[in-house]
Amino acid sequence: ASAQVHRIAVIPGDGIGHEVVPAALEALEAVAALDGSFRFAFDRFPWGCDHYLETGRMMPPDGLEQLRGYDAILLGAVGHPSVPDHVSLWGLLLPIRRTFEQYVNLRPVKLLRGVTSPLRGRGPDDIDFVVVRENNEGEYSNAGGRLFAGTPHEIVVQESIFTRRGVERIMRFAFELARRHPKRRLTSATKSNGISYTMPFWDEVFREMAARYPDVATDQFHIDALAARFVTHPHHFGVVVGSNLFGDILTDLGAAIAGSIGIAPSANLNPERQYPSMFEPIHGSAPDIAGKGIANPVGQIWSGAMMLEHLGHPRAGRRLLAAIEHALAERGVKTPDLGGSATTREMTQAIVRSLDEVP
């Protein structure tokens, strides 16, 4: 029987994206070879800040059209000190997330075996939850303006945009996920004390939706208290749902309590599968360590495991994650961000070799 072929658009982007993306491709090829029922066709797109410096654009004008037909997109990171961050973000990452209606940003927060949490006394059983971040609207709106720039009368306005359709669909996704999660608990991140229109609306939709999911336990915390609770009670959480900004902030914190920002993966999902979904680590391009060969490839490889699940190969995805844990716990191979001395290459090789030793 001939293997199923998955066509993947690969965008390494900038900085350590060029180091961790090749690591993920190697690991994905290895899993596919072991599985035998599918293989990958990877097409590379050299878009990002270098492309911007050459052409004035982060991607070509028809870039989104070029991506549209792929089964999935694997992205490294974008951003370089030579280009303002809002230019690089709005020129590549955000257009992909929005045009392809990747309105769910799924971010597991899981302490892997072999990794030490900075939270004293916490082990893998204590830190294992998922954050569902709204990914298409909210505080990242690009609606606003700036008047009287540079004068004492300067006025700067940025609007948050919350639509009923947008809030309902992210809540529905989060409740469905919570229903299948062992804890059957959904926690909502809010700030309806200080933010007086959008956040009370967010809470209202949360309550409406909760009534339809009586089998899911719910609670909500203001974002400041919730941040503290991530540190003091990480074992409390099953699924957490938050707006674009709150989810963004919470997941860097989540990555930190799970050991390192270099580990944390994410999936930008278009659940209806009308468009390709995109898989990327939550970290950025890390200019401070780029080019040194010491970036942790785990976040990128784990994102690849999430892509496997999305493409219909959950067993292969679990196997890849098990190999990551095996490399960290049984082989003790770790990059410097985890207190080890392994290079990106050595970490990747340890994971690929571990694939043979896990179910």
Ligand code: NAI
């Ligand atoms: P960052 O995530 O790039 O780096 C924060 C810190 O974590 C740095 O000390 C870095 O060395 C470390 N780190 C990150 N990933 C690591 C890895 N895989 N292994 C070991 N250490 C790692 O965030 P920062 O510094 O705020 O942003 C740098 C650039 O990346 C900016 O241009 C920013 O706009 C961009 N960025 C892009 C994102 C994306 O493409 N999705 C997300 C976040 C930032």
Ligand code: MG
């Ligand atoms: Mg972030």
